[in-house]
Ligand SMILES: Nc1ncnc2c1ncn2[C@@H]1O[C@H](COP(=O)(O)O)[C@@H](OP(=O)(O)O)[C@H]1O
């Protein structure tokens with residue numbers, strides 16, 4: 522018997538409890554669905570090494586299909602980059618400072634390209650880890666479907682599917698390389714890039730130039746649509762270096778290769794890798810080596826590393842160490858990129874930056 526003479530019927534209590542549970546379920550199911558859909562799109566949205574990674578039971582992915590989608594993503598991102606530049610409304614901002622005190626810039630071109638590239642890849646390959654340079658706004662999701670067509674030039678070079686476990690894959694997206702130069706309207710330096718690493722090793726890379734609509738791609742042990750030049754000057758190389766994050770690179774280059782060496786300052790890590798290759802684009806300068814001495818991020822260099830490796834070249838730290846494209850998003854040891862040369866001999870010539878204070 523309840524107080525004040527009110528009798529509680531067991532049936533009434535059961536109905537009341539069921540109703541309460543129903544209300545709770547309704548409230549929480551929406552919340553949980555939201556959380557799970559976010560996980561499906563690569564976990565925590567946002568720049569940097571985003572998300573909890575691929576599910577352990579994510580099955581396999583075909584690298585040839587990943588290459589097709591990567592090319593599509595780089596071209597679609599590039600369309601955004603071009604559209605924003607041509608509108609002249611860049612909404613330029615600083616994300617902060619680099620370690621050396623330069624502005625780390627971002628524009629609408631970076632953000633819109635990032636969104637296109639991320640969602641194209643994430644929708645096609647929901648189980649792989651994707652790291653993008655810019656923040657992805659989860660409230661502004663976009664489902665961009667891939668039509669499952671592999672372009673003829675890829676099919677011609679890579680005859681069979683190349684399956685790997687989804688959990689072994691890390692994708693790196695640079696939605697706009699050479700943002701500094703983009704803001705200065707130096708269009709030739711600008712690229713969009715996608716890289717796919719397997720167990721940390723760069724396997725396929727795409728570098729796209731949106732303003733000349735040129736795209737280079739390559740897959741290690743697969744094929745490519747670009748090749749090395751026939752010869753390189755190893756003795757007095759033309760060296761392409763950063764124009765806006767140079768550090769002491771000129772001193773290092775001249776000290777190593779002598780005063781006869783030509784230094785070519787240029788924007789963008791993608792542009793500088795293309796400078797080492799046989800690229801038909803008229804706006805592209807040519808160089809024999811690419812050296813960088815300051816800190817740099819993996820989305821800036823992974824695609825170039827994969828392409829050079831696929832063509833028999835090398836990209837390592839200045840001490841000759843291979844770069845692993847998992848985990849942290851930056852590398853400390855500088856960069857040396859070469860093709861058609863004895864890379865280890867070049868490493869041997871370079872000074873130890875820690876000792877000489879050239880870092
Ligand atoms: N010291 C540094 N710290 C952070 N990012 C750097 C850097 N040096 C180069 N980068 C980034 O690497 C890319 C190529 O640099 P550079 O043109 O100077 O050679 C640029 O990428 P984004 O334009 O994608 O930001 C640039 O911001």
Ligand SMILES: [Mg+2]
Nearest residue numbers: 654695697698
């Ligand atoms: Mg960028």
